[in-house]
Amino acid sequence: MSAADVAVIGGTGFYAFLDDGAESVTVDTPYGAPSALVSIGRVAGREVAFLPRHGMRHEHPPHAINYRANLWALRSLGVRQVLAPCAVGGLRPEVAPGDVVVPDQLVDRTFRRVPSYVETGACHLPFADPYCGRLRGAVLASGPDLVDGGTMVVIEGPRFSTRAESQHYAAQGWTLVNMTGSPEAALAREMQMCYASIALVTDMDAGAESGAGVGQEEVFARFRANLDRLTGLLTETVAALPDPAGCSCATWADDVELTYEVPGT
Template structure:
């Protein structure tokens, strides 16, 4: 097993490949196979592992993505920092399509998804007050602004179960609560990363206004994919620049998430 990769990237809807010159590996995990083969390559001077969240043919709906396998596989390859681009809907009129939100908070509105590695053997509780890596967030914001993105530093991502989109009433409820964007895949990905003491940074591209924000027929899957596809090269470039800028040595709180915790098994 390769055990030297620095940075993991989990590609969202429309971002099914990232590395132009890559080797592919199959990784076995205690939680089954990841979403797809993992591509190994380099971005600048950094070693990178890329996995398409939904699979290259978009075969995994949000509630069936093998989240535990994906994060475990990345850690087993040596990854300690994860970038997670994803497509989201806006819950605020001022956050229009094309806006890049780098969220600092998360609300879980999913149901039935396994969201922990530690469900047997002993009770393991990790701090999740701040779900995202502060270093990764700061670098992502800086690089996005530098590249000319309409960038929002902070905001709350509410994650719904899917695969359906929100009703207008649900969308208005989320907006009234003060949340910024809505998606289907940011959880349990972020908490699983924390349970493995990984840094995790979300790069959320607004593809549409959610159903309760403006009049119309509501968002469709085809529209989301089409918008993301139109921006995929720009997103690839941004992800690459953020990956290159991530620190070689971590000094954030993410790496100490499991300090003093007795685990029921050894991590890879």
């Protein structure tokens, strides 16, 4: 099977990234099937895997994505660094629609998802800083207009927030709201992979401004309008990625007896 050391997980509206010559591979996992076939192709001189988080036709809603299968599949192909573009709503005035934010913190408000590979035993993931600092630095260096930092609260979905919920999130000082960032980030860390989110602000959430609130078409249209921009940013980032060797995203498990399989270790 072909291998890649970098992966891009495409979010809402981001269903293709690699050239037509990319190879599609089927990966069987202990957790079932990933969201779609994994494509592997060359970007900026590196082998890159691409997986659309929601499937090729957005058939998997956020609460029903097989996150464990997705991250296990990527790791089994040799991936050590994951870039994860996603659509988000803005909660606070320091961000606006069209901004690309590289968040540094995460709050999990999901409740129906399987959040871990751990099913038995004592195996506790250190997660104070949910995103890889090295990867975040590489992303930020690839675009002068990116917003550095912010807290992304992940809600269950698939519905958007009520005004009261949105106002509550903003009052906590949280910057962004999203439906797919968890448990994806934690699972990547459990698989000993570096992970960074690249968040495109598609709208201001329901409680952040007056009006009718958030609509699906608005979100999809904003993401479509920024696809070329995100593709360029990802290509620049892949070209400048640091060596993952020695990163704490992997070394956290050096002295821990894992109770689940990490392929390739």
